Amino acid sequence: MLFMVEMDVNIPLDFDAAEAARIKAAEKAYFQTLQAAGTWRHIWRKVGLYSNVSIFDVESNAALHDTLMALPLYPFMTMKITPLCRHPSSIHEDDR
Numbered sequence: 001m002l003f004m005v006e007m008d009v010n011i012p013l014d015f016d017a018a019e020a021a022r023i024k025a026a027e028k029a030y031f032q033t034l035q036a037a038g039t040w041r042h043i044w045r046k047v048g049l050y051s052n053v054s055i056f057d058v059e060s061n062a063a064l065h066d067t068l069m070a071l072p073l074y075p076f077m078t079m080k081i082t083p084l085c086r087h088p089s090s091i092h093e094d095d096r
């Protein structure tokens, strides 16, 4: 199942800088594990924002929920989640 997930990150300006760096490094490591596994298929930066647009490929709504809740940056994120399905005109068989 494919989902578009839009993530906006908002770390308070007075948050401890070293702790923020630790959380961002943990987020990057978690992301790269999920990317290598094919779960986090794509990520793009929204230009000029601390936000991304991502495509997740998961088994179920519950799997997406668990994956997102485990993001180290989750406490600092707001998300918009959009379920996706294959467009009938697509030439890409893996768009599902």
Ligand SMILES: O=C(O)CC1=CCC(=O)O1
Pocket: 007, 009, 027, 028, 029, 031, 050, 051, 052, 073
């Ligand atoms: O920088 C972001 O948008 C948040 C994030 C997602 C994966 C990652 O490494 O950082």
